[in-house]
Amino acid sequence: MTTTIIKLNNLTKRYGKATVVDNFNLEVEQGSICGLIGPNGAGKTTIMKMMAGLTNTSGGTMEFFGQKGNGITSSRMSFMIENPMMDINMTARQNMDYIRILKGIADPKKTEELLKFVGLSDVIDKKAKTFSLGMRQRLGIAMALLSDPEILVLDEPVNGLDPEGMVDVRLMLKKLSDERNVTILISSHLLSELSELCTEYAIINGGRLVEKISAEELLVKCENHIAIRTDNINRTVALLEEKLHIKNYKVYRDEELHIFEQLDDIALVSKTITDAGFTILKFVCEGASLEEYYLSKVGGNNV
Amino acid sequence: MYNLIKAELYRLRHSGLYAFFMFVTAIAMAALLPIMMNPKEYIKADLASSVFTFSQVLFAMIVLCTTTVLGVYVGTLYNNRMANYEVMNGYPTFKIITSKSLSLGFIHALITYIPMMAVLLIPALKNGNGLIEEPVKMFILLFVIILHCSIVTVLYSMFFKNLVFASLLGYVRFGILDMVPTVIIVEEFPKLAEKEALNISISQQCMSLVRETYDQRFILWVVLSMIVESAILFGLVYYSYTRKKFR
Numbered sequence A: 001m002t003t004t005i006i007k008l009n010n011l012t013k014r015y016g017k018a019t020v021v022d023n024f025n026l027e028v029e030q031g032s033i034c035g036l037i038g039p040n041g042a043g044k045t046t047i048m049k050m051m052a053g054l055t056n057t058s059g060g061t062m063e064f065f066g067q068k069g070n071g072i073t074s075s076r077m078s079f080m081i082e083n084p085m086m087d088i089n090m091t092a093r094q095n096m097d098y099i100r101i102l103k104g105i106a107d108p109k110k111t112e113e114l115l116k117f118v119g120l121s122d123v124i125d126k127k128a129k130t131f132s133l134g135m136r137q138r139l140g141i142a143m144a145l146l147s148d149p150e151i152l153v154l155d156e157p158v159n160g161l162d163p164e165g166m167v168d169v170r171l172m173l174k175k176l177s178d179e180r181n182v183t184i185l186i187s188s189h190l191l192s193e194l195s196e197l198c199t200e201y202a203i204i205n206g207g208r209l210v211e212k213i214s215a216e217e218l219l220v221k222c223e224n225h226i227a228i229r230t231d232n233i234n235r236t237v238a239l240l241e242e243k244l245h246i247k248n249y250k251v252y253r254d255e256e257l258h259i260f261e262q263l264d265d266i267a268l269v270s271k272t273i274t275d276a277g278f279t280i281l282k283f284v285c286e287g288a289s290l291e292e293y294y295l296s297k298v299g300g301n302n303v
Numbered sequence B: 001m002y003n004l005i006k007a008e009l010y011r012l013r014h015s016g017l018y019a020f021f022m023f024v025t026a027i028a029m030a031a032l033l034p035i036m037m038n039p040k041e042y043i044k045a046d047l048a049s050s051v052f053t054f055s056q057v058l059f060a061m062i063v064l065c066t067t068t069v070l071g072v073y074v075g076t077l078y079n080n081r082m083a084n085y086e087v088m089n090g091y092p093t094f095k096i097i098t099s100k101s102l103s104l105g106f107i108h109a110l111i112t113y114i115p116m117m118a119v120l121l122i123p124a125l126k127n128g129n130g131l132i133e134e135p136v137k138m139f140i141l142l143f144v145i146i147l148h149c150s151i152v153t154v155l156y157s158m159f160f161k162n163l164v165f166a167s168l169l170g171y172v173r174f175g176i177l178d179m180v181p182t183v184i185i186v187e188e189f190p191k192l193a194e195k196e197a198l199n200i201s202i203s204q205q206c207m208s209l210v211r212e213t214y215d216q217r218f219i220l221w222v223v224l225s226m227i228v229e230s231a232i233l234f235g236l237v238y239y240s241y242t243r244k245k246f247r
Helices: A044-052 A092-102 A109-117 A133-144 A163-180 A191-195 A215-222 A233-244 A263-275 A290-298 B002-013 B016-037 B051-079 B083-088 B093-127 B135-160 B163-167 B169-188 B190-194 B202-210 B216-243
Strands: A004-015 A018-029 A033-037 A059-064 A077-080 A151-155 A183-187 A200-205 A208-214 A223-230 A249-251 A257-259 A280-287
Touching (some): A004 A044, A004 A183, A018 A059, A018 A183, A018 A200, A033 A044, A044 B083, A092 A109, A092 A133, A092 B002, A109 A133, A133 A163, A151 A163, A163 A183, A200 A215, A208 A215, A223 A233, A233 A263, B002 B093, B051 B135, B051 B163, B083 B093, B093 B135, B093 B216, B135 B169, B135 B216, B163 B169
Parallel strands (some): A033 A183, A033 A200, A077 A151
Antiparallel strands (some): A004 A018, A004 A059, A200 A208, A249 A257
């Protein structure tokens, strides 16, 4: 049985006359990884700031762990919003220890464990000002993990990371979700990264929730054609027109056939082709990527 | 509250800014030592005729310098967004403001107080000017003044939440706001100046102390002005925190 661990009801934020977040509703289940995606200025960071208590709400309510609290967080939640917050004149260890003391965590070993976990064990005693942006992101994530949070809210956590670093962070977050059942709310401009990580997506535009969709639902919605390659694509097309009365299709120059119907009976399509003696070189259900799906919902170019 | 103070002191201990500040203070004290030992030999102007006045000028310089350093320190907390951690960890606003102003204020006052003690004590002991008739009372009052300076500097910096504004505070509050009105009031309203109008002026408070012209009534006014200023600032910072205009 799933438990709703984050519940945002009609969350609203106004700056003067401008409404940045407009009656935003979101429910996140325990253990899930929810990707918050939307164009620049959609209100993603503002929502996270309201959750962290860094800015007040203009309306609506927030519930964490089944308890109401506007911006009131606890040691069960951790945040990394915008750029990681740290004292650049202190070392990685000192920054971690500062947060450890602030959170009242007694065990100093945890600092080294987490810095090792995020791959900063070699630079533990180097000042943060010498770190690259990616290293600072890792340190920020390590600082957020200090209190063993049940909810982790991350705003652009892979920003500035190299491809290898992105994979590391993705695997780390997956590990946290799988092994510790940590619920993660994450925003990122890199939709390809999110698509490999998230179990559900919340698409936001103009401060409103456009759609909340699970990864499974997205897969089904995006699967919009069957891509086929055979040893004779023209005769295959003729065969399918004759036998299955397929009309909604397109043949591409690279001799690949895309069929936009019969998606619920792909076995029949496959059998028809093989029974006629054609060799199937490719047969796969394909769909739009998360980016394409997102753009179809938001209708813009900027994420 | 305990964790807040402990974390703040930890950060203070490892701050590169404070290591630099301590180094500069030590160098300055070493450089000033010969002058303090025998000011009349080094300073030929009228200023040198009074060890008291000389001490007062030094006091003003040290307070200006140290409050600016404190402003930079607190401003850096906000520039690096370190101050956000306390809010994100669910600490109540009241506790955040109280712990920061008290811990930083007290430690900073102590750092400022030690060179001040040297400035006032060394010439007095060396020259036998009889500066101090009631040393305990005077040094307690002096510490209270410096503590007030430090605490309100923390509060001003917390209100501005900005490194540049915070670093200018020493000059704004304890330079322009303190000294300029004092001069104007003395010149334009001498009768008023003789009464309580200058009690909010740190330099005036110090002058009265080192000249031992203070009386019971003066002390009460000084303490009252300190409480009023601190309370107003605390209210402003609290209001700014509840507005939550963080970066």
